[in-house]
Amino acid sequence: xxxxxxxxxxxxxxxxxxxxxxxxxxxxxxxxxxxxxxVKKKALNSNEKILLLLGCCRFWxxxxxxxxxxxxxxxxxxxxxxQILQLLQGAYSFFNCSNLWVSACLCxxxxxxxxxxxxxxxxYLKVNIDRIVPWLLLGSEIFSLVLGILVYNIIDxxxxxxxxxxxxxxxxxxTIRIEEHLYPIHFLTGFVYTTSFMAVIFSAVFxxxxxxxxxxxxxxxxxxxxxxxxxxxxxxSILSFFIMYSINFTSLILTLIYSTKHQYHVMFLVHLIQHxxxxxxxxxxxxxxxxxxxxxxxxxxxxxxxxxxx
Numbered sequence: 296x297x298x299x300x301x302x303x304x305x306x307x308x309x310x311x312x313x314x315x316x317x318x319x320x321x322x323x324x325x326x327x328x329x330x331x332x333x334v335k336k337k338a339l340n341s342n343e344k345i346l347l348l349l350g351c352c353r354f355w356x357x358x359x360x361x362x363x364x365x366x367x368x369x370x371x372x373x374x375x376x377x378q379i380l381q382l383l384q385g386a387y388s389f390f391n392c393s394n395l396w397v398s399a400c401l402c403x404x405x406x407x408x409x410x411x412x413x414x415x416x417x418x419y420l421k422v423n424i425d426r427i428v429p430w431l432l433l434g435s436e437i438f439s440l441v442l443g444i445l446v447y448n449i450i451d452x453x454x455x456x457x458x459x460x461x462x463x464x465x466x467x468x469x470t471i472r473i474e475e476h477l478y479p480i481h482f483l484t485g486f487v488y489t490t491s492f493m494a495v496i497f498s499a500v501f502x503x504x505x506x507x508x509x510x511x512x513x514x515x516x517x518x519x520x521x522x523x524x525x526x527x528x529x530x531x532s533i534l535s536f537f538i539m540y541s542i543n544f545t546s547l548i549l550t551l552i553y554s555t556k557h558q559y560h561v562m563f564l565v566h567l568i569q570h571x572x573x574x575x576x577x578x579x580x581x582x583x584x585x586x587x588x589x590x591x592x593x594x595x596x597x598x599x600x601x602x603x604x605x
Contacts, residue, residue: 304368315361318574325350341428349397353573356390381451389443396435399494406498410505499533539576
């Protein structure tokens with residue numbers, strides 16, 4: 296059964312589709328290049344492992360988010376097919392949480408790898424970071440899986456408790472809104488955003504402090520150091536994380552405020568931000584990595600040549 300699609304709904308789906316497919320293409324490129332490198336070298340360094348997992352999480356997060364947006368605007372009754380809404384939201388929560396935590400792991404990795412402190416614990420982390428990274432990623436995925444299961448159960452209970460079901464084949468008709476009963480999901484999402492955002496902030500602060508100390512030391516000794524350039528590159532990368540996280544965190548606050556008030560224009564802006572974040576930031580990460588940047592520019596130049604030949 297198809298509902299009457301408004302021009303607003305069609306415009307929303309068109310713009311979100313454009314953002315989502317562009318973001319999926321960028322992250323698919325990231326994953327493919329790293330997988331090819333993995334096959335050739337039969338090994339990946341810690342940075343590449345994090346980027347590979349981040350690209351996978353963002354690809355599937357965008358894919359599931361687009362499916363939900365498309366169904367909610369074009370075929371809303373399909374969301375009331377048994378378990379469809381629960382599965383979509385549970386899987387999306389898993390991949391979105393993984394995206395946030397793996398992003399935070401990348402920031403922490405940059406901080407530990409480049410910053411210089413004489414603290415024993417920090418030195419231990421710096422020496423063993425390559426062994427720690429797989430466990431960090433595994434912990435992130437386990438935590439994300441737990442959150443995805445919690446979201447699935449919360450939505451399932453809310454649907455069962457707050458919907459009157461009139462069986463029409465395999466479809467259920469909703470007679471009571473359930474947004475008010477989904478605040479636990481907003482709380483869990485807020486917790487994930489806040490903790491990962493704090494990891495980004497602390498990583499940036501530690502790197503800035505390390506750069507300040509190192510630069511002052513070099514000025515006293517009248518020396519130049521490659522470490523300063525490494526610090527600056529890492530800070531630029533983490534600054535991009537900070538900006539994107541700030542925008543994303545603002546969109547979460549707007550969602551908490553306006554999700555139950557039918558403020559469609561505000562929610563439209565939130566959806567645009569949420570669908571743009573994974574693609575735009577992965578694009579920034581690609582251009583901050585010389586190998587990935589070179590591969591992307593080569594592919595784009597080949598595509599441009601073929602288009603010109605036609």
